[in-house]
Every structure is written in C-alpha cells, then in structure tokens.
Amino acid sequence: MQNTKRFKRLQHTLMLAFLVLSITPLILSALYFLNSHTKDLAEQSISHLASLRDNKQKQLQSFFAAKESEVKSFARSELSNNSGGRFYGLVGAFHQLGNIDSQLDAQGRAHYFNSTLTTKSDQTANSGYLGHERYRLMFKRYNAVYNEYLKRSDFKDIMLVDISGDVVYSVKNHNLFGVNLLAKKTSHSALQQTFKAIKEKTQQSPNNPEQVPVVFTDFSANSHSNETTAWFAAPIIQQGYLHSYVFMELSNQKITELIKDNTKHIQTLLVGTDHKLRFETQPKLPIQLQSQSIDQALAGKSGIGSFINYDNIPVLGAFSPLNILDHHWALVVELPEKEAFARIFELEKIFVAAMVTAIILVIISSHWLSNSITAPLLRLTWAAEKASGGDLEQKIDGTERHDEIGRLAISFARMQRSIREKIGLIRQQNKELEHNLTIIRQQNNELQTADKMKDEFLATTSHELRTPLHGMVGIAESLLAGANGALHQSQRRQLEMIINSGQRLTTLVDDLLDYHKMRYGDLDINHQAVDMSVAIRLVLELSSHLLGNKPIRIINQIPTDLPLVDADEQRLEQVLYNLVGNAIKYTSEGKIILSATILEHQLRIQVVDTGQGIPSEQLEHIFEPLIQANTGSANYRQGAGLGLSISRQLIELMGGRLYVSSQPMVGTTFSFTLNLANANQIAAMAANPNKNHFKAPLLNMANYDASDLPENPDGELLLVVDDEPVNLQILTNFLRLAGYRVQTAESGPQALALITEQQPDLVLLDIMMPEMSGYEVCNKLRKTHSMLALPIIMLSALGQVQDRLKGFECGANDYLTKPFNKEELIARIRAYLQAGKTEIERQKNQALEQEIHRREQVEIGLIETQSRLLGLLDSTNEAIICVQHEGRIRYANSAAGKLFKRTPELLERYTIDDILATPLPAAVADNHHFNGQLSYYIGDHKQQLMTDVINLPIESGLKQMFVFDSQGPSADHRINLLENAIDVLSEFAFNGDKNNLQQLRELGGEFTRLADKLGDGDHNKAEIIRQLLVDAMKATLVFWEQESRKSKFELAEESGLWRVYLDRSTLQTRTLDKYLQLETLPKTPRWRTVINTIDFVLERCPQSNTYRQELVIMRDKLHHIISHN
CATH class of the missing domain: 3.30.450 (Beta-Lactamase)
Structure with a gap:
C-alpha cells in the first residue's frame, strides 16, 4: 500500500508538471496571438473608419472649394458681366420696366413673368411697351444660355440681384422675380441673409478685379419647395464699378451623392x-x-x-x-x-474550441508519459529499499534499457556493488585510523615535552646570563668608581654605556623569567595593602631620566588621600614603570597625565599620553608576547615586546584588569583597575611598613662626546646616522681611528639638514629609526645626489633578503647587517671613496681634453687671423712691427727691415725689448693708442723715432703694433685708417661677417683691394660652416647619450626633427647620420634643423657640465656665423 501511494503521488506530480509546462505556454501563446489578432482587427476597423472620414472630409472640402471657385469664375465671366450690367443687360432692362409692383400683385410674379414680361406684346402704344420689349429681348438672349449652364453645373438655380436688393432674374424660380431682399417682411430669410452678407463683404473688400468676394449661406429649407438648399453669392464688378450680384442655389442632393456610403452598416x-x-x-x-x-x-x-x-x-x-x-x-x-468586431467574436469562438481540444490531448499525453516514467522507477525504488535493508545481492531490473532509466538502473547496480566494496574498505581504514590516532597521541606528548624543554632551556639560559652580566656590569662600575685609578672623561662615558647596555640586557632577562613563570603559574604574588600615590611618585622619580631632552610634561593628578589597594607593591611598581616608560618612549612632545578614579569596590588608574597613538587594527595584538605596535621602520622603538604582556598578566594576577584605548595622531590611554584593600591588609600594613623593592633600569644612554678621539683633519668626511648612542659611539671610534673625519646624526631630518649644510663623502645609514626610516632618507638623498656623488652604506639588524632588496631599490650602494666586522666595513668604505675619486678624475681628464681641443681650435683661428692681418700690413708704406703677448716680434714688414737695417726674417728672431733702448712708458699699457718719441737701437747707434703703439684686439692673437715714421710725424688720418682697418679685419677674421668687408672697402685705396681679395674666400667660409655643423651634431649626440641614457633613434622620435626608418626590422636614421660626417653632409645642409636639435637637447638635459658649455658655445657661434653670412 505504501509503495503504491508513493507511485501514485510521483505520477500525479509528474502529470501536474507536464500539464503546467505544456498548458501554460500553450495558453499564454494562444492568448498572445488572440490578443494580437484582436488588436489587428480592431486597428483595421479603426483605420478603415479613419480613412473613410478623411476621404469624405477631403471630398467635401474639395467640392465646396470647387463651387466657390466656380462662383468666382462665373462672376468674372462675360455672361455675368453682359447680363448683369447696371446700364445694360437684364439688370438695365429691369430698371427700364418702371413701377411694376401693381402688376406683380395683381397677376402674380410667376404669371406676370411668364405671360406678360417674357411674351411679345401687341400693345405698342402702351407706355411700358419699350421697357417690356427690351427686357423680353434680353431674357430671350440670355435665358437659354443660363439654362444650358445649369445643365452642366451642380447648381440648381441662378439669380441676378441689383444693388438695391431687387431680384432681376431667376432661371428656375420665377416667383422670386421683383422681390426686394431688403424688405422687412419677407419669407426669404436665407436670401435676405445672403444679400446682406455679400453687400457688406463687397464694401469691405478691396477694389481688386482678381479678388472676388464670395458669401456662402448654410443649408436651409426652401420656402417654395421641399428641398434643402444653400446659397452662394458674388458681386458683378466691371472696371472697379459694382453693377449687381449673382446668387447661385446649391441643393443638398449633391452632397448626399458625394458622401453616400456604399457599405451597408456604415x-x-x-x-x-x-x-x-x-x-x-x-x-x-x-x-x-x-x-x-x-x-x-x-x-x-x-x-x-x-x-x-x-x-x-x-x-x-x-x-x-x-x-x-x-x-x-x-x-x-x-x-x-x-x-x-464581428470577426473578433468569431476568432474568440474558434480559439476556445481549439484550446479545449488541445488541453484534452495534453492531459491524455501527460498521463501516458508520467506512467511510462514512474513504473520502472517504482521497481528501482523497491530494489533500493531492499538494498538499504542489507540485501546487497538483490537484482536490479531495467539495466537492459538504453535510455535514462536504463542508465539509472545501471548506476543503481554499480552503486550496490560500490557499497559492498566501500564497506570492506571502511572496515580496513578504521583499523588504520585507530593506528594513526595512537601515533598522533604519542607525537603530541613528544611536542608538549619539547615545548616544556624549550621553556626550561630559556629559563635556564636566562639564569645563566645573569652571572656574566652581573660580572660585566660590576667590573665596569668598579672601574667607573676609580678602582684602577682616575679615568679620562671619554673613558668614563664609554664605561657608562657598557653599564647601561648591560642593565638593558638584565631587564630583558628578568622579563623572560617573569614570562616563563607566569606561563607555568610559578609566579608568586604577595597581596598586601599598597598606597597608590606613593608608588606612582616613586615610579615618576625613577622615570625622570627617560625624558632626556624631550619637550614632555608629566602631570601627576593622583591625590594623596586615595584608599589603599590590594596588590603586590613590587609588581605594581613594575607595571607602572612599564606604562610610564612606554608613554615617554612613544611621545615626541606634549604631555603625560596620570589620574585615578574611585569606583565602587575598585580603583582605576589611567596613563594618558599625546603620542603618535596606536592604529585600531593593532590594539588587539599589543598585549601578545613579543609583539610591538607600530613595527614599521619609521616608528621603531627599542624593546622586546614583553612589557605589556607581562603587565597585563600581573594586573590580572592581582585581581584587576588592564585595557587600552587609542586614536592615531592624538594619543593613547592605558587603564587598569585594582581591588581596594580589606581591613586585615590595611592593619598588617600599619603594623609592618615595608620598603620599595623595585629599582628602575637605566634605559637612557648618556650622550657621547668624541671630541677627545684623534681625528685626521685631511681625512674624508663621513656622516653616521643612527638613533642608538652606543652605535654612534662605536662607529665614531672605528672611523676616526681609521683616519676619517666623522659627523653624526640621531635622526633622518637631522641628517638631511647636515647634508644640506655640508655634503659628506659617504653616509653610513641605519634603517630602524624614529620619525623617518633609513629607506625614506635614502630615497630623498637620491633625488638630489647620484650614487657616485654620495655613496650610501646601510647598516641594520634587518638581515632578510627582502630588506636588502628594498635597500638597494631605494638607492643604497651597499648593505651590511649588524653586528658587522670592523675590517670589512673599513674596506668597503675605502673602496667606495676610491671609486668616487677615480670617477671625478676621469671627468676632470675628459673636461681637460675638451678644453685642450677647444684651445687648439682657437689657436688655429688665431693663426688664420694673424695671417690675414699680416697680409694687410705687407701693402702699407709705413714701417710696422707686430708683437706677441710674450714680447716676441711676430711680424715685421719690409719698411721696418729697411728702417732697422735688418731683414724682416732677422727682426722676427728678436723681442721688442731687444730693439728698445729704453723701457716702454706706462702710458702704452693704459691707452689703446700711444703716440710719442721712443729710443731704439738702429745698427750700433741709438735713435729717437716718432712711434705709434696700438694695442691690438684679442681676436688678432697679437698684443701690440708699432708704427714708425722715419720721415717725420705720421699723418693722424693715415694712422686712424690703419687702426680702423686692423679692427675691422680682426673681427672679420674671427666672425666671418661680410659687413666687415664692406666697412674695409669704404676706407678706400689698398684697403678696397684687400677687401675684394678677402671676399673671394667665401668657399673657405662655407667649408668652415660645414665642418662646424658636423662637429655640433656629433657633440649634441654625445651629450644626449651621456645625460639622457637614450639613443639617437629616441632623439629623432622625441624631437620630431629627424625621420626614423625601419629597414629589415632594424631602425635607421639615414638623414641624421649624413650630418655626422663631412663627406656625407648634403650640399645645402639644413642648419636650422641642427640648431633646433641642439636647443631640444639642451632643454631636455638641464645638467650643467663641460659638455653642455661646449655645446652652448658651438650653438652660439653657428647661429652667429650663419645669421651674418
């Protein structure tokens, strides 16, 4: 029964699922299509009606527009103008009838019109005969035409009305003949309304024959017929003169025919x-x-x-x-x-029938499909239940099927076989697990034993360390006390450092022993009544030496009348000393406040500082052993990280609680609570007052003074940066004894300030320092000093590979781990200093080579200048001698040879002092041009000669020129011409300016011929420019590669002045390469591009050195020569 129920339930579930999955999409899709078709059909009906409305609206508008146009055309037609003329036609003939009202009333209008007026009369003697005859003739003339027009028109009738409102003529309705439309009592209201409207509109319209006003009167019942008609009216105007009006009647039958529907129901x-x-x-x-x-x-x-x-x-x-x-x-x-919506209703009926049929088919299919699935599953379920009861040998049916049911049956069979195998494996693994558990228990016992042995070894080692520490400190204290005689002041300071370092190590050993005892519960606490105010005053007195030179105020707000607390006095002082010491350690400036609050049964003590604070993510870790907050190198403080852990455990052992709150860059507050002392403890304290047991360790290192150590005044200056005075003292001793000058700094900012004042030759830099780490100091120094200009060796206790890599990434030249070997340190310092000296000498030699090359070029230019100057002097008649700066005669012309009775070649072997009989007067050096009598040796005799001494320009390469006049005083004009020619020629020889040659031509005479001769040297000038372009490009490329560390390809791409080609996957700068050799330089080189390249390199490489100075000189000279060429 139970299995059948499950089968039935599964079958119903599957059937319901099939129905939902089948019928829901079917219904939704059918509804969607029904809705879509319904909307389409409705939209089609609506669109059809809208189309009919629009068509009929356009038809009516077009119809009435056509009628309006027809009325206008008729009013302007020849027929209306002839028949409706005021003085002729039907209107004129009507006016000649005279007074016919009595006849109209007696005979009737239609009878009078048809029998009398339009019929030929025999009463020729009658006074109205002429008028009747004229109207009859006009009627006969125009009536047939009007009738013919009406046959072609949609209008029913046409009337002519004169300007007085009298109906002159009607084609169809003769009863209207002679009716005055302005009469008050009239049955023709529509015509009267039409006449008034057209009359008013005609008066308001401009007198324009092209614009005929038309009036339309809405449809109304005709008084003479059963029809509904409307009236059109328009004036008949000729040559701007109103003659009459034409009225045209429109029947509504035309509109009925126009808008009649062909569809039955519309x-x-x-x-x-x-x-x-x-x-x-x-x-x-x-x-x-x-x-x-x-x-x-x-x-x-x-x-x-x-x-x-x-x-x-x-x-x-x-x-x-x-x-x-x-x-x-x-x-x-x-x-x-x-x-x-008839079609929509039919579609809905079809939809309902189709949906009922589809749902019946889906239900039948779902029933068959669910039954075909659940039947084999039911058999598998029975087999699985037997297997779950322990019958793992039960045969599984359905494995022969090739569908999912067959795969499921096969899986059941495999699972049955796997379960048999797994049960056997589990039994085997249980046995192995029991064996492993036994081994794990043994290993745990061994680990616990090893951990206990480690702690015992640590305790034993700490105890053993006390003996040598005590001996070391004791001997140092005895020496300091003068046991071996008086000591020098520097020796006393270094002994004090040894004692302080030993006491720091003793404190660390004590902390390790306390930590070991508290871990194993061996630390004894002596509970007694303690006066908190006394303990705090003692701790503050012992901590005063920790302040050093820090600008910190300690404010003790602990009152003296506090109740006694239950604590161990020695351990309480230890905790207070640790908290106050930490506050001083981590506070650079500000204040430290100690306060107390009495709670219900406890006393709360708070130590508040204004230090750097502790980040919130580190607050939960600071009480863990061997953990320090702010462990970053820039925030490093000395200590092992045991103090707070021990303090918290001591407070807890004394029955209190220690906790902390902090805010970075604001400060930290440590608080602890202790129970108040009971009456017995207070009585015992009064009976046996005890003494303080705790003695504060001396953590402050005395400031060292190395002024007494020997120092080499000629040694290299080394800067040592370390926050530990002991390390500074040790390094100072080592380095001064090695022959170096030493300068020390205790922080990064102080080191940077000292380097700004005086740059050392080398820096020894510690990493773990407060305020600024060694890494940060090195980074700042590398922004302004290269590794060669200022070597930096890092010294640190951090010896990990990542620490070394970080040091080298920051720009350190070397990295040594403390403790280091003295000889190794000195050797490394010596190597880096020697490398720096070698590089400096190399740079000096390179600069010297450049200067030599520059001087050689200048000398070549001076020689060329001298040759041109001397060539000028050969053509003069005056005796001239040119002297170099050292006094040697550089040139003498033939006139000077004749004067001094020696050949010019022989004179050039003498100095000027050899031929002067008396020294040159001081006025020669003070004035550019000296004129006066000087004494000379001519042959074997002295002779006074009038001499002009001219100090030559530097560009000439000569010092002075002596011009002698052996015939008498020289003409001042001639001397001035010669002086001007020398100045002009010197400037041309040095700068190559052609304007100088023009100035030389203006002097006239032989100077003009000399200028023409020099003007022929343009070819040599062009060669000089080409050589200068090549030299400038070479110097530019060398300066670029040296300063920017980039190639010529990057120069071409970044400047955009030269093109870079890719030839067989290789970069080429063909155009730039042509400017590096004189043989490949183009015939018309692009000198502007060369100057722009030099300017680009000078802008991108601002470093000042000899290469830059030389490049600037070349740029200026090239620009000057080309601009004056």
Missing part, C-alpha cells in the same frame, strides 16, 4: 451647429442629432473611438470638424460595434 453624418443634418435625412432619423462624437467635432476636435450614438447604440466612430466658408460642421462616420 453611416456618415454631416451635422451643423444646430445639430441638424446637412443632407437628405432618412425617415427614421430625428430632426436634431445628439451624441458625444458630434459635440466633440463641433468643438473643433478630431478623434476615433467607441461611443453611444444618437440612437443609444454602441458604435465605433471617427469624427472631425469641417470648416466650409466660415461655417462649422461636424463630420461623423459610424459603424455599430456589433458589425465592427
């Missing part, structure tokens, strides 16, 4: 503002029609939708307003909803 309504139809009505229609669509159309709105029509029938209607010649109508096209 109805079109044309309703005026009086809610009456404007075409022939059906017999069943009411006189006035009222509906929502008609009201909206008359209100000027257009639309389409479902409405209740005038007969309270739901219809689908389309409506819009229709404006015809200032008359407002409503056009409505209606279709009963029953007819409009």
Whole structure:
C-alpha cells in the first residue's frame, strides 16, 4: 500500500508538471496571438473608419472649394458681366420696366413673368411697351444660355440681384422675380441673409478685379419647395464699378451623392451647429442629432473611438470638424460595434474550441508519459529499499534499457556493488585510523615535552646570563668608581654605556623569567595593602631620566588621600614603570597625565599620553608576547615586546584588569583597575611598613662626546646616522681611528639638514629609526645626489633578503647587517671613496681634453687671423712691427727691415725689448693708442723715432703694433685708417661677417683691394660652416647619450626633427647620420634643423657640465656665423 501511494503521488506530480509546462505556454501563446489578432482587427476597423472620414472630409472640402471657385469664375465671366450690367443687360432692362409692383400683385410674379414680361406684346402704344420689349429681348438672349449652364453645373438655380436688393432674374424660380431682399417682411430669410452678407463683404473688400468676394449661406429649407438648399453669392464688378450680384442655389442632393456610403452598416453624418443634418435625412432619423462624437467635432476636435450614438447604440466612430466658408460642421462616420468586431467574436469562438481540444490531448499525453516514467522507477525504488535493508545481492531490473532509466538502473547496480566494496574498505581504514590516532597521541606528548624543554632551556639560559652580566656590569662600575685609578672623561662615558647596555640586557632577562613563570603559574604574588600615590611618585622619580631632552610634561593628578589597594607593591611598581616608560618612549612632545578614579569596590588608574597613538587594527595584538605596535621602520622603538604582556598578566594576577584605548595622531590611554584593600591588609600594613623593592633600569644612554678621539683633519668626511648612542659611539671610534673625519646624526631630518649644510663623502645609514626610516632618507638623498656623488652604506639588524632588496631599490650602494666586522666595513668604505675619486678624475681628464681641443681650435683661428692681418700690413708704406703677448716680434714688414737695417726674417728672431733702448712708458699699457718719441737701437747707434703703439684686439692673437715714421710725424688720418682697418679685419677674421668687408672697402685705396681679395674666400667660409655643423651634431649626440641614457633613434622620435626608418626590422636614421660626417653632409645642409636639435637637447638635459658649455658655445657661434653670412 505504501509503495503504491508513493507511485501514485510521483505520477500525479509528474502529470501536474507536464500539464503546467505544456498548458501554460500553450495558453499564454494562444492568448498572445488572440490578443494580437484582436488588436489587428480592431486597428483595421479603426483605420478603415479613419480613412473613410478623411476621404469624405477631403471630398467635401474639395467640392465646396470647387463651387466657390466656380462662383468666382462665373462672376468674372462675360455672361455675368453682359447680363448683369447696371446700364445694360437684364439688370438695365429691369430698371427700364418702371413701377411694376401693381402688376406683380395683381397677376402674380410667376404669371406676370411668364405671360406678360417674357411674351411679345401687341400693345405698342402702351407706355411700358419699350421697357417690356427690351427686357423680353434680353431674357430671350440670355435665358437659354443660363439654362444650358445649369445643365452642366451642380447648381440648381441662378439669380441676378441689383444693388438695391431687387431680384432681376431667376432661371428656375420665377416667383422670386421683383422681390426686394431688403424688405422687412419677407419669407426669404436665407436670401435676405445672403444679400446682406455679400453687400457688406463687397464694401469691405478691396477694389481688386482678381479678388472676388464670395458669401456662402448654410443649408436651409426652401420656402417654395421641399428641398434643402444653400446659397452662394458674388458681386458683378466691371472696371472697379459694382453693377449687381449673382446668387447661385446649391441643393443638398449633391452632397448626399458625394458622401453616400456604399457599405451597408456604415453611416456618415454631416451635422451643423444646430445639430441638424446637412443632407437628405432618412425617415427614421430625428430632426436634431445628439451624441458625444458630434459635440466633440463641433468643438473643433478630431478623434476615433467607441461611443453611444444618437440612437443609444454602441458604435465605433471617427469624427472631425469641417470648416466650409466660415461655417462649422461636424463630420461623423459610424459603424455599430456589433458589425465592427464581428470577426473578433468569431476568432474568440474558434480559439476556445481549439484550446479545449488541445488541453484534452495534453492531459491524455501527460498521463501516458508520467506512467511510462514512474513504473520502472517504482521497481528501482523497491530494489533500493531492499538494498538499504542489507540485501546487497538483490537484482536490479531495467539495466537492459538504453535510455535514462536504463542508465539509472545501471548506476543503481554499480552503486550496490560500490557499497559492498566501500564497506570492506571502511572496515580496513578504521583499523588504520585507530593506528594513526595512537601515533598522533604519542607525537603530541613528544611536542608538549619539547615545548616544556624549550621553556626550561630559556629559563635556564636566562639564569645563566645573569652571572656574566652581573660580572660585566660590576667590573665596569668598579672601574667607573676609580678602582684602577682616575679615568679620562671619554673613558668614563664609554664605561657608562657598557653599564647601561648591560642593565638593558638584565631587564630583558628578568622579563623572560617573569614570562616563563607566569606561563607555568610559578609566579608568586604577595597581596598586601599598597598606597597608590606613593608608588606612582616613586615610579615618576625613577622615570625622570627617560625624558632626556624631550619637550614632555608629566602631570601627576593622583591625590594623596586615595584608599589603599590590594596588590603586590613590587609588581605594581613594575607595571607602572612599564606604562610610564612606554608613554615617554612613544611621545615626541606634549604631555603625560596620570589620574585615578574611585569606583565602587575598585580603583582605576589611567596613563594618558599625546603620542603618535596606536592604529585600531593593532590594539588587539599589543598585549601578545613579543609583539610591538607600530613595527614599521619609521616608528621603531627599542624593546622586546614583553612589557605589556607581562603587565597585563600581573594586573590580572592581582585581581584587576588592564585595557587600552587609542586614536592615531592624538594619543593613547592605558587603564587598569585594582581591588581596594580589606581591613586585615590595611592593619598588617600599619603594623609592618615595608620598603620599595623595585629599582628602575637605566634605559637612557648618556650622550657621547668624541671630541677627545684623534681625528685626521685631511681625512674624508663621513656622516653616521643612527638613533642608538652606543652605535654612534662605536662607529665614531672605528672611523676616526681609521683616519676619517666623522659627523653624526640621531635622526633622518637631522641628517638631511647636515647634508644640506655640508655634503659628506659617504653616509653610513641605519634603517630602524624614529620619525623617518633609513629607506625614506635614502630615497630623498637620491633625488638630489647620484650614487657616485654620495655613496650610501646601510647598516641594520634587518638581515632578510627582502630588506636588502628594498635597500638597494631605494638607492643604497651597499648593505651590511649588524653586528658587522670592523675590517670589512673599513674596506668597503675605502673602496667606495676610491671609486668616487677615480670617477671625478676621469671627468676632470675628459673636461681637460675638451678644453685642450677647444684651445687648439682657437689657436688655429688665431693663426688664420694673424695671417690675414699680416697680409694687410705687407701693402702699407709705413714701417710696422707686430708683437706677441710674450714680447716676441711676430711680424715685421719690409719698411721696418729697411728702417732697422735688418731683414724682416732677422727682426722676427728678436723681442721688442731687444730693439728698445729704453723701457716702454706706462702710458702704452693704459691707452689703446700711444703716440710719442721712443729710443731704439738702429745698427750700433741709438735713435729717437716718432712711434705709434696700438694695442691690438684679442681676436688678432697679437698684443701690440708699432708704427714708425722715419720721415717725420705720421699723418693722424693715415694712422686712424690703419687702426680702423686692423679692427675691422680682426673681427672679420674671427666672425666671418661680410659687413666687415664692406666697412674695409669704404676706407678706400689698398684697403678696397684687400677687401675684394678677402671676399673671394667665401668657399673657405662655407667649408668652415660645414665642418662646424658636423662637429655640433656629433657633440649634441654625445651629450644626449651621456645625460639622457637614450639613443639617437629616441632623439629623432622625441624631437620630431629627424625621420626614423625601419629597414629589415632594424631602425635607421639615414638623414641624421649624413650630418655626422663631412663627406656625407648634403650640399645645402639644413642648419636650422641642427640648431633646433641642439636647443631640444639642451632643454631636455638641464645638467650643467663641460659638455653642455661646449655645446652652448658651438650653438652660439653657428647661429652667429650663419645669421651674418
């Protein structure tokens, strides 16, 4: 029964799922398509009605526009002008009839018109004969024409009305003949309204024959017939003169024919503002029609939708307003909803039938499908239940199937076999697990034993360390006390450092022993009544030496009348000393406040500092052993990280609690609570007052003074940066004894300030320092000093590989781990200093080579300048001697040889002092041009000669020129010409400016010939420019590669002045390479590009050195020569 229930339930579930998955999409899809088709059909009906409405609206508008145009055309036609003329035609003939009112009243208008007026009369003697005859002839002339026009027109009748309102002529309605339309009592209201309107509109219209005003009167019942007609009226104007009016009657039958519907159920309504139809009505229609669509159309709105029509029938209607010649109508096209949605109703019936059929088929299919799935599953379930009962040999049916059921049956069979195998494996693994558990228990016992042995070894080692520490400190204290005689001040300071370092190590050993005892519960606490104020004053007194030179105020707000607390006095002082010491250690400036608060049964002590604070993520770790907050190198402080851990455990052993709160860059607050002492403890304290047991270790290192150590005044200056005074002292001793000058700094900012004042030759830099780490100091120094200019060796206790890598990444030259070997340190310092000296010498030699090369070029230029100057002097008649700066005669012309009776070549072997009989007066050196008598050796005799001494320009390479006049005083004009020629020629020889040659030509005489001769040297000038371009490009490329560490390809790409080519995957700068050799330089080189390249390199490489200076000189010279060429 139970299995059958499960089967039935699964079958029903599957069947329900199949039905939901099948019927739901089917219904949704069918509804979607039904809705879509319904909307389409509705939209088609609506679109059809809208199309009919728009078509009928356009037809009506076109119809009335055509009628209006027809009326205008007729009013301007020859027929209307001839027949409606005021002085001729029918209108003129009517006026000649005279007074015919009595005849009209007696005979009747139609009878008079047909029997009398339009019939030929025999009474020729009658006074009105002529008038009647004239009208008859006019009628006969025009009546046939009017009748023919009406046959072709949609109008029913045409009338002519004179300007007084009298009906002169009517084609069809003769009863209107002679009726005055302005009469007060008239049955022709529509005609009267039309006449007044056309008369008023004609008076208001401009006198323009092209614009004929037309008036339209809405449809109304005709008083002489059962028809509904409307009237058109227009004036007949000739040459700007109003003659009469033409009235044209339009029957509504034309409109009925125009908007008549061919569809049986569609109805079109044309309703005026009086809610009456404007075409022939059906017999069943009411006189006035009222509906929502008609009201909206008359209100000027257009639309389409479902409405209740005038007969309270739901219809689908389309409506819009229709404006015809200032008359407002409503056009409505209606279709009963029953007819409009008939196709939709048929579609819904078909949909319902199809859905019922589909659902029945889906239910039958679902039942069969669910049964085919659940039957084999039921058999598998029975087999699985037997297997779960322990029958693992039960045969599984369905394994022969090739579908998912077959795969499931095979999986059941495999699972059955796997379970048998797993059970056997589990039994085997249980046995192995029991064996492993036994081994784990043994290993745990061994680890616990090893951990205990480690702690015992640590305790034993700490105890053993006390003996040598005690001996070391004791011997140092005895030496300091003068046991071996008086000591020098520097020796006393270094002994004090040894004692302080030993006491620091002793404190660390004590902390390790306390930590070991507390871990194993061996630390004894002596509970007694303790005066908190006394303990705090003692601790503050012992901690005063920790302040050093820090700008810190310690504020003790502990009152003296506090109640006694239950604590171990020695351990309480230890805790207080640790908390106060930490506050001093981590506070650079500010204040430390100690306060107390009495709680219900406890006393709370708070130590508040304004130090750097502790990040929130580190607060939960600071009480763990061997953990320090702010362990970053920039925030490093000495210590082992045991103090807070031991303090918290001591407070807890004394029955209190220690906790902390902190805010970075604001400060830290350590708080602990202790229970108040009971009466017995207070009585015992009064009976046996005890002494303080705790002695503070001396953690402050005395400031060292190395002034007494020997120092080599000629040694290299080394800067040692370390926050430990002991390390500074040790390094100072080592380095001064090695022959170096030493400068020390205790922090990074102090080191940077010292380097700014005086740059050392080498820096020894510690890493773990407060305020600024060694890494940060090195980074800042490398921004302004290269590794060669200022070597940096890092010294640190951090010996990990990542620490060394970080040091080298920051720019350190070397990295040594403390403790280091003295000889190794000195050797490394010596190597880096020697490398720096070698590089400096190399740079000096390179600069010297450049200077030598520059001087050689200048000397070549000077020689060329001298040759040109001397060539000038050969053509002069004066005796001239040119002297170099050392006094040697560089040149003497033939006139000077004759004067001194020696050949010019022989004179050039002497100095000027050899031929002067008396020294040169001081006025020669002070003045540019000296003129006076000087004494010379000529042959074997002395002779006074009038001499002009001219100090030559530096560009000439000569010092002075002596011009002698052996014939008498030289003409001042000649001397001035010669002096000007020398100045001009010197400047041309040095700068190559052609304007100088023009100035030389203006001097006249031989100077003109000399200028022409020098002007022929343009070819040599061009060669000089080409050579200068090549030298400038080479120097630019060398400076770029040396300073930027980049190649010529990067220069070409970054500057954008040269093109870079890719030739067989190799970069090429063909154009730039041509400017590096004189042989490949183009015939017309691009000197502007060369100058722009030099400017680009000078801008990108601002370093100042000899290469840059040389490049600037070349740039200026090249620019000057080319700009003056």
